[in-house]
Amino acid sequence: MSARMVRGRNARAGVAWRYVMLTAVALVFVFPVVFMLVSSLKPDLQLLRDTGSLRAFLPVGDISLDNYAKAFQRAPIGRFVYNSVLVTSLTVVFGLFLNSLAGFAFSKLRWRGRSIVLAVVIATLIVPFETIAVPLLMMVNTLPWLGPDGVTFGWLNSYRVQIVPFIADALSIFLFVQFFKDLPDEIIEAARIDGASWWQVYLRVIVPLSGPVFATAAILKFLAMYNMYLWPLMVAQGETYRPVMVGLQYFFQLNVAWGEVMAYLSLITVPVLVFYLLLQRAFIESIAASGVKG
Amino acid sequence: MNRTKRYTVTLLAALALSGLVMAQTTLSLWYHGAGNEVERDIVLQIIGDFNASQDDWRVTLEEFPQIAYNPSVVAAALSGNLPDILDVDGPVMPNWAWAGYMQPLSLSDGALDGFLPSVIGEWQGEVYSVGLWDAAKAIYARRSVLEANDIRIPTLDAPWTFDEFEEILETLQATGEYEYVFDVGMAWTGEWYPYAFSPFLQSFGGDLIDRSTFLTAEGVLNGPEAVAFGNWWQSLFTRGMTPGTSQDDANRETGFIDGRYALQWNGNWAAIPALEAFGDDLLFLPAPDFGHGPKIGGASWQFGVSATSPYPEGANAFIEFALQDEYLAAFSDGIGLVPSTQSAALLTENYGPGGALEVFYELSNQQSQIRPPTPAYVGIALTFEKAMADIANGADVQDTLDAAVDEIERDIANNDGYGF
CATH class of the missing domain: 1.10.3720.10 (MetI-like)
Incomplete structure (x- = not known):
């Protein structure tokens, strides 16, 4: 194996590693937004139960736009x-x-x-x-x-x-x-x-x-x-x-409507x-x- | 009728109507319930009924979200823009009265007869506010769990004693079936801490402040009884019985319903979801008696008249109008809280005889103790909250309570005794 081939392989590995790192960093920044969007589609109890697992980032279970409709009614x-x-x-x-x-x-x-x-x-x-x-x-x-x-x-x-x-x-x-x-x-x-x-x-x-x-x-x-x-x-x-920020407080009642909070x-x-x-x-x-x- | 006559009649009718409207003096009402449609509807119903019931006053509503309400009132007071009628959280009322935001009520004789003591806001011997409801706390438990472990179901007359409660916690922990056996709600920071946890302290024999003078907390917040409470409190966490300060809202809301917590210290506002989950198996149990009687916190939101209102007679008339049983019952049915009178309780879905939440009325009536009625309470609450969290996290109990006493007394001294 020539030195050039080794250098080329190392360079490709470096690029791949860089992309892996960049993707990981991007995910860290994207996850909260994904969590917000996905949670806005879930009923409260499911939303809270899902927070302990990866399901929190997935649109699974009882998915609907109900939270959006209720949020518009509330505020x-x-x-x-x-x-x-x-x-x-x-x-x-x-x-x-x-x-x-x-x-x-x-x-x-x-x-x-x-x-x-x-x-x-x-x-x-x-x-x-x-x-x-x-x-x-x-x-x-x-x-x-x-x-x-x-x-x-x-x-x-x-x-x-x-x-x-x-x-x-x-x-x-x-x-x-x-x-x-x-x-x-x-x-x-x-x-x-x-x-x-x-x-x-x-x-x-x-x-x-x-x-x-x-x-x-x-x-x-x-x-x-x-x-x-x-x-x-x-x-x-x-x-x-x-x-909007004062309006956010409309959703924090005695029992917080978390799904509506996420929709808002x-x-x-x-x-x-x-x-x-x-x-x-x-x-x-x-x-x-x-x-x-x- | 020719056109000229028709115009004349229409004009006269319009003038008469406008005269009627003009005759009503407008009163502004600030309310903390923005975002809660049910509350809004009930408040609007009361306002509509009041406005239609007489010709002198016309109340208009401005709603604020609860978290934003107190700062908004303080800002309005600073800028001289307080409304005529405002609602106020019971324990905060003395501070607002002392600060000159509110004036004493002047209701008719007997207007407050039959009201729960905890919904009547008094300071310096005068009534400044009155609540249309109260909130109450209980230990949430499941009958099946208690029976499976041969645990006595306590009653209002015979609550669990300290030793009994300790034994119960250990029994439940020994089953190994629960993540935690007694959830007190450490995730709910803020007013929940003094509201929910100071009754434990009081049941041990301590208190947040010496209520005979309201000038010192020495000996009551850091005396032997308070230290005994602090040691027990800390042991809940060191023994792994109670979720600590890292508990999040999600676990607080689902832990008991999902069966991960055996017992939960909670308010009546959370009762309906728990009832939906467990039905008849759910029990609302009185607070344990730690030696000085079982205690729960009392006083929720109440109506009062601002000190700057030029129309206190109108404001008082509205508040008195709102105290009718039908409105107390409407609030109770709408938001699940304890109606302020027994006669209103009979009209409700949940608090009448055999109602699912009936026990909360008697809990409120028999065990409720209001938080110290002093303007210093606002600062005391913050100090106590920090002390509870610190002790839960392992801080030395005596040192922490001594520091809390010092801080409270400094605040009182800085404010010239808050009028005491």
Whole structure:
């Protein structure tokens, strides 16, 4: 047997081993989702009994869509998903715009106190939301709003109270700053020499070159907003404005309806998966480029 | 009738109707049962009946999921948005009353006659809340299992004694037929721990706090009786009789029904599935008497009036209206809980004479002890929960209970005695 053949066989074995490992790792990540989907088709008692065996991951036994029908009866799922998607999407869109502008100002514009302000912004990352929740609640409860009824005070029970406080985001700003810093200044200088305003530089030069960081910031923000629980719990006192995570609690009664819980979770996971799949390629590029992990 | 006349009559009728509606002052009601259709229907029925029964008040409902309810009320109190009427978990009521979220009820004389003591929420000598139902606990067992092992079936008048209970656990364990012989529900963390396990402590002679002053737990939560309880509690786990803190919900819910657990400490809300599994073979047994009488926890969700309601007379009128037997019975039939009065029990499917859950009414009536009616209870519950888990996991009993006492007293001191 020649050395080349041995090397070829070893290389093939290495590839096979790599695939085995990757498959194993993939299964670890896929199993919870499979468990959720499969369990959503089973009655409660069977679901609980199956958790001790591999049957938990298999659509076997008494399989039906009953849990989905009951889940829709128990809670206004469509309303919750609509609320979450609306609040999350608007926050992401406004957040991308505002935070990227901030990142641009911090990384490419020269102004006094820039480093100090950036340090302060980044320092807010270590402040847990729980510590500012109550002061924030007091604040939004006194804010004015101009609506069909004229000027009113207090933002509770509205969409805006779930959106506005979360548009500015230190993590997103940090991501944009890090990404923009690596863009060559020469491109910006060239644009400026050609007569572009700073606004045009941002819009025509920076944004087109920054797809991956926009995707990353969008996904991270989307997940944070979609999973938000404490704040909407405090400010959305009416069912009309409740998002999916508060809605999940509708299923935890004295006797928990586990099958319905799984059906509900399967339904509310759909928007997240769709959003991730839309931005998947750019997200992976961004991670590969910056080493940022979600 | 010509067109002008018709319009005039229609307009006058509309004005009269709108005047009728305008005359009713709106009262907001917050309720913890979102997601429970049956509860929702009953609450809506009561509201509909109340609104139709008089012209002064019109109650509107806002529902919250139970887990999200308390934080929502606290947030509303902070922002000055409390409703007129709210429901409150019995043991939490003193904290909300002390914090200024609630005001005492002003019901008619005799409105609470015949109600189980545990459903009347009192603090500092005043009634702040009243429950339309109570919950009760029992030991779930199978007659066939007890008879096969020559185990006496206890009664309310003659519950198992401590020695008898120990012997029973050992007998059942010796059969080798069960994974565990006594499931206490360690998987159900949170309020279940103080609700379900502090009655054992009380039956040993200890308590969560000294109820004569409500200022200290010294000597009651870490005295000799409490330590005796702690040692017994720990032995349940070290002897392999009871599933420990690693128990999951699935095992809690199926262990007894599947025959892997011989006895189970559980609430009446779980009775129907067990009855479906075992029928007449199922028994609901009173708590053992560990030396100071058999005890179970009392007080469930209750209705009260917020401190900021500008219409307490309307709120009280609604609560009094809701206390009718037919509604107590409707809740009991709908969600399986113990009706608050004997007369309502007679109207129910399960709690009347010969009913499948009849025993729970008397359990509630005779053995129920409310958790300490003090604003400090909210903190005590968390401290006790941690102590129970630590002891179950092998921590030194005396040290753990001493630490719990210190923590409780620190909290009381930090809050200037909570009004005591």
